[in-house]
Amino acid sequence: MFRTVFAVAAFAVVTTTVLAQADLVAARKAVMGEQFGKHFYRALPDMLKGTTPYSQAAVDTAFAEFAEGAKKLPALYAESTRNIPPAGRFWVSQKIWSNRADFDAKLANFVKAVGDGHARSKSLDGLKEGFAMVDRACDSCHENYRIRN
């Protein structure tokens, strides 16, 4: 009886851990891909290139998504996520946790860059600057804390 309870409990722990890990990876992809990437790599560049007309509404949506996604980032890279085995083409560097102060500073800087970038992006010319500000903030983490598998 005790062994059965133990076995079931162990199974539940393992399953929830695996599911939690899968959830985490999906959550990270949702922020980076959907909330950030969709605007950053399609909607905004298309306007900058002149492929689509400038739309302040679309710009405002994009920056709102950037701001919202940015709030989710600290939890997605919490200490508890440190030892999850790599999944996918890109993964986190352990330096996130060994240089935590720097990583947190860069996250904070990203939030600021999104705010400042949005304030700048009130016209096509303004968007060029605003976009570049966000671009540099993305780079500051990706260059140092994302590794390719």
Place this chain on the structure above:
Amino acid sequence: MRRRFTILLIVLIVLGVPIALGLTRAERIDNAQLGSHSPNADNGRTLFLAGGCASCHATPEQDDKMRLGGGLALPTQFGTFRAPNISPHVRDGIGNWSEAQFASAMLKGTSPKDEHYYPAFPYTSYQRMALGDVRDLFAFIKTLPPVEGRAPAHDLPFPFNLRAGIGLWKVRYLDGQPFRLATSQSAQWNRGAYLVEGPGHCAECHSPRDIAGGIVPQQRYAGGPNPTGEGRVPNITQHVDGLGDWTEADIETLLESGNTPSFDKVGGEMAAVVRNTAQLSPEDRKAMAHYLKSLPAVSGPPRN
């Protein structure tokens, strides 16, 4: 019998080591070998960007990539290398070097003290550069600000701290060949080949290496473990795992902005490379993309 064998072995070592080291003494370029040349610092700047000098030699933790005070640490399986000061500071940098000494460093991997440089400095690629280009690069570096302070020495365990051993390494891995124009290819292809194989030194990161730290020639450009950091460096041949699905325009876009066709952006050390290639002329980026697109498909080492 055993005594004679032991004596013979000792004699072989006592004679053999100096002979081997003597045969593999560092080669250099002498002043007499340099003809007349009007240095072109603009061309030198192009080579400085293509060569990525600042990515290793710029003083870390600051934004001015023209301050080449050195000090960046490169951790490898042989120990930690530290890039030296190559600013034109006369005491702490290369300000009092001659052109011949700079050429010896770039093309032969030899220091002004006639010592071998460690191939963490990628002279295995830079050896393909034209002498005139090397002299122009030197002229450009001389226009940059002198930066005080020598970088710390390398931190290498025995036996890698024995510089003389690099002479043997060079026998195997440094062919001393200049860039050869492929007459059957276009000028654009040749320019791209020169930039990629020479100053660009792309293969130095994008190829797997053997146990001695030399590039595996059959898998050149096929990617592998990152030699200086975590993770892996991608295959950039036309293999489906590499750039097989990319157009030339895609490659050009990457060299200009770091953006990839899968709506992402390159990071890690490649971000620093892109900051340099973004400053090259569009023609040079096109040429590099044209050459890279022509690389036959090669399968890289398996992921572990």
